[in-house]
Amino acid sequence: MLLEIKELTVEFTSMQDKIKALKNVSISINQGEIVGIVGESGSGKSVTALTILGLLEKNASIPAGSITYKGRNILTLDKKELQALRGKEIGMVFQEPMTALHPTMRIGDQLAEVIHRHRRISYREAYQQAVISLAEVQINDPELVARKYPFELSGGMRQRVVIALAMSAPPDLLIADEPTTALDVTIQHEILKLMQDLAAKRGTSIMLITHDLGVVAEVCQRVVVMYAGEVVETGTTEEVLHRPNHPYTKALIGALPDLAVPGQALSAIPGESPDLRNRPRGCVFASRCADSLPICVEESPVLEQAYNGVHTHQVACWRREAE
Amino acid sequence: MNPLLQVAGIGKEYRKGSQSFHAVSGVDFSIARGETFGLIGESGSGKSTIGKMITGLEHPTSGSLLYDGTPLWTDNKFNRLKPGEMQIVFQDPQSSLDPRMRVQSIIMEPLQALPAAERKAKGTTEKLHALITRVGLKVEHLNRFPHEFSGGQRQRIAIARALITDPAFVVLDEPTSALDVSVQAHVLNLLQELKRERNLTYLFISHNMSVIRYMCDRMAVMQKGRIVETGTVADIFNNPKDAYTQTLLSSLPSLHAKKVDNECSTEQSLEKSASKSS
Known part of the structure; x- marks a missing residue:
């Protein structure tokens, strides 16, 4: 196990309010595995990434849980140790490639600086490595691109540079938060393929955060479905997407226009996400769930094995299919 | 039958000094009354520019646009045929609603383009209340400001603003691209219902193939300013x-x-995967 998040709870304090952004979140990632974290806005998927990276704002607190990376609890590391981990051991790619790059520094120099710092080699050698790493993310004419500034590149090219940057250390874990959301579908397809190749070739594990179930289906081996700061369902991509067990997962798939019949209404989820300042006592999805039981509003279900014929995965639902 | 909107060979050329860029060139299509016509393409393909030329926000540099048989542009002047006849809903409800205006003023604003009598007839409190509830919001929301709403609710406000003038034709420019999947489903359903109830004709601009497939009757695929397939x-x-x-x-x-x-693949998905592999 490369990374294990165990029963993690994260709270934010703003004014008088305490917002529980994550509650009892457990996620694990094996070496070389691509795990999708899927959820809508407010589901806690980005907070999970920021917590792993130690990048939470000052108003955040972690009252419970642990994050074990290669046997060490990340949450107990000091600033210096975290800095050594970030970039070198754990790489990150965010949604907007322009904001991740230095606007007035040439691409080659940005990459060389990081490589120079992490690998303890001369700047000249680092620059050569930078050009090689640009070629590795399938940039044609890497020498030319290395001399360019970010604004001279297209969105897809920029995201390739950011991936090259994140992979340059090279890290064992790559956290990618909506890496293709700002890109066109044809470019998205190429970037996803690229990430898949890198995972296969180098054994890098990837935590892919996305709102897009199609993206998950395309590249992830396992998927974690989050809702209102909790993991509601997790298992292999195949099982979760094709035999969803949690009503939220089912509803989310049902709300996609992908498989809907034109002319027939989409099955939209009624109501809104719960107020995270005031979490419901029972299941977080109960108020919007079509199949809720009396117990659902009373007691919060825990993540347990579900059984549906041949396969099993984990579901936090009182109505989960069990043996 | 005469099409409601006829686009014939329109082009848009941006010039800067000796440089010129053709954002749109030689685009033809027509939209029948009651139809939802989809325009799909990636960023920079020119799809939004077409929406802007139809609604009078950008003038075409070549070709003609006929709405109900009448040209929309004479030279660089937009002929406002009948105010409020045509409306537009933009992608980002965050930036398309004035943050300092209350919801009521936002929704009522398009009426100012109408002649006084019509403005009065369409802007009654009754009509406003019926419209706000129809788009899924409450009457008490009228007094609030845009920042008090979620993305989906803001898009509902933008839809109400587009419908207050009783338009016949609505340009929807990526109306759900900034929304979560479950919110998108509500907004798409609402747009379908409103179309039926009010006999609307839509030009639906999107980069999302599945949304276009679900919403539209006919479509055009754009690449680099041209239509490659209709x-x-x-x-x-x-x-x-x-x-x-x-x-x-x-x-x-x-x-x-x-x-x-x-076990769980529907006929539709089989059809889809079959069409993909062919």
Whole structure:
């Protein structure tokens, strides 16, 4: 196990309010595995990434849980140790490639600086490595691109540079938060393929955060479905997407226009996400769930094995299919 | 039957000194009354520019646009045929609603373009209340400011603003692209219902193939300012002729990207995967 998040709870304090952004979140990632974290806005998927990276704002607190990376609890590391981990051991790619790059520094120099710092080699050698790493993310004419500034590149090219940057250390874990959301579908397809190749070739594990179930289906081996700061369902991509067990997962798939019949209404989820300042006592999805039981509003279900014929995965639902 | 909107050979050229850039060139299509016509393409393909030329926000540099038989542009002047006849809903409800205006003023604002008598007739409190509840908001929301609403609610406000003048034709420019999947489903359903109730004609601009497939009757695929393929949605999805359309369709991440399981695959998805592999 490369990374294990165990029963993690994260709270934010703003004014008088305490917002529980994550509650009892457990996620694990094996070496070389691509795990999708899927959820809508407010589901806690980005907070999970920021917590792993130690990048939470000052108003955040972690009252419970642990994050074990290669046997060490990340949450107990000091600033210096975290800095050594970030970039070198754990790489990150965010949604907007322009904001991740230095606007007035040439691409080659940005990459060389990081490589120079992490690998303890001369700047000249680092620059050569930078050009090689640009070629590795399938940039044609890497020498030319290395001399360019970010604004001279297209969105897809920029995201390739950011991936090259994140992979340059090279890290064992790559956290990618909506890496293709700002890109066109044809470019998205190429970037996803690229990430898949890198995972296969180098054994890098990837935590892919996305709102897009199609993206998950395309590249992830396992998927974690989050809702209102909790993991509601997790298992292999195949099982979760094709035999969803949690009503939220089912509803989310049902709300996609992908498989809907034109002319027939989409099955939209009624109501809104719960107020995270005031979490419901029972299941977080109960108020919007079509199949809720009396117990659902009373007691919060825990993540347990579900059984549906041949396969099993984990579901936090009182109505989960069990043996 | 006469089309409601006829686009004939329109082009848009941006010039700067000796440089020129053709954002749109030689685009033809027509939209029948009551139809939803989809315009799909990637960023920079010119799809939004077309929406802007139809609604009078940008003037075409060549070709003609006929609305109900009448030209929309004479030289660089937009002929406002009947105020409020045509409306537009933009992608980002965050930036398309004035943050300092209350919801009521936002929704009522388009009426100012109308003649006084019509303005009065369409802007009654009764009509306003009926409209706000119709789009799924409450009467008490009228007094609030845009920042007090979620993205989906803000898009509902933008839809109400577009409908207050009783338009016949609405341009929807990526109306759900900034929304979560479950919120998108509500907004798409609302747009379908409103179309039926009010006999609307839509030009639906989107980069999302599945949304276009679900919403539209006919569609055009755009690439680099040109239309590469036009046809019914079923034809284009089942039998794409143009190479670019084929690339677009095969790039679309699908829930069934991996092995399709027989038990739970619907006829539709089988059809889809069959059309993909062909």
